[in-house]
Amino acid sequence: MNITYIIAMQAEAEPFIEHFGVQEVPDFFSPLPCRLYRADIAVTSGEPVRLNIVCNGQQHGSDLVGCEAASVATLAAIEKLHPDIVINSGTCGAFRADGADIARVYIGNSCMFHDRRVPGDDRWGTQALGNYPVWSGAETLAHTLGLDMAKVTTGSSLDMQPCDLQIIRENGGRLKDMEGAAVAFVCSLMGVPVMFVKSVTDLCDGGAETYEEFSRNLSKACRALKEVNIRVIDYIATHRLA
Ligand code: ADE
Numbered sequence: 629m630n631i632t633y634i635i636a637m638q639a640e641a642e643p644f645i646e647h648f649g650v651q652e653v654p655d656f657f658s659p660l661p662c663r664l665y666r667a668d669i670a671v672t673s674g675e676p677v678r679l680n681i682v683c684n685g686q687q688h689g690s691d692l693v694g695c696e697a698a699s700v701a702t703l704a705a706i707e708k709l710h711p712d713i714v715i716n717s718g719t720c721g722a723f724r725a726d727g728a729d730i731a732r733v734y735i736g737n738s739c740m741f742h743d744r745r746v747p748g749d750d751r752w753g754t755q756a757l758g759n760y761p762v763w764s765g766a767e768t769l770a771h772t773l774g775l776d777m778a779k780v781t782t783g784s785s786l787d788m789q790p791c792d793l794q795i796i797r798e799n800g801g802r803l804k805d806m807e808g809a810a811v812a813f814v815c816s817l818m819g820v821p822v823m824f825v826k827s828v829t830d831l832c833d834g835g836a837e838t839y840e841e842f843s844r845n846l847s848k849a850c851r852a853l854k855e856v857n858i859r860v861i862d863y864i865a866t867h868r869l870a
Pocket of ligand 1: 634681721722786804806830832842
């Protein structure tokens with residue numbers, strides 16, 4: 629079983645990398661900036677797991693966040709690693725009004741873009757929003773592991789403009805990130821199942837300045853993410869992907 633994670637920031641991946649003792653495979657994606665960490669891990673029962681963690685890499689001294697880097701990393705990972713499933717794991721904003729809390733971890737049940745406003749007929753609008761499919765087993769996984777599910781909405785900015793909020797809420801979005809739908813877009817083209825594991829760093833309706841709140845809660849949210857990902861891997865290895 630080949631499980632391949634796409635993770636934008638090193639900080640999001642670090643606790644996970646440390647836990648599994650995965651080693652970097654230097655220059656695996658060269659000349660692309662993405663980085664591969666790889667290990668074969670033993671699980672409680674079921675198939676052994678080849679775990680690939682692909683981080684987007686850096687440019688200008690910072691981690692490459694956003695849709696472009698996520699698309700490049702996902703396509704390269706699928707072409708070179710042939711995963712059975714892609715898991716996009718990372719941090720997100722969420723809404724206090726929905727009962728969200730810092731470091732709560734969700735499984736995505738659907739995904740879309742929230743900042744692609746294309747006027748025209750329904751076909752342009754449909755393409756702009758995306759609404760890509762998520763792995764059909766995600767709901768049972770979430771139920772079995774006792775995790776909440778929510779719709780992931782993706783845009784290219786950390787902040788949220790009123791028009792973003794309107795699209796998010798009109799479409800039932802509850803988690804706001806910068807990569808999810810881009811990863812799902814590539815997976816839909818390549819016919820690979822995709823799943824989301826997202827941990828909350830900031831509350832979009834909490835009144836705090838987003839970057840400050842995100843930075844303050846990043847390590848706590850990433851530790852929670854690691855704990856859930858350990859259980860997710862064990863579950864997938866045991867139950868397969870049927
Ligand atoms: N990642 C973490 N918090 C986020 C937010 N509020 N918006 C987009 N991506 C995020």
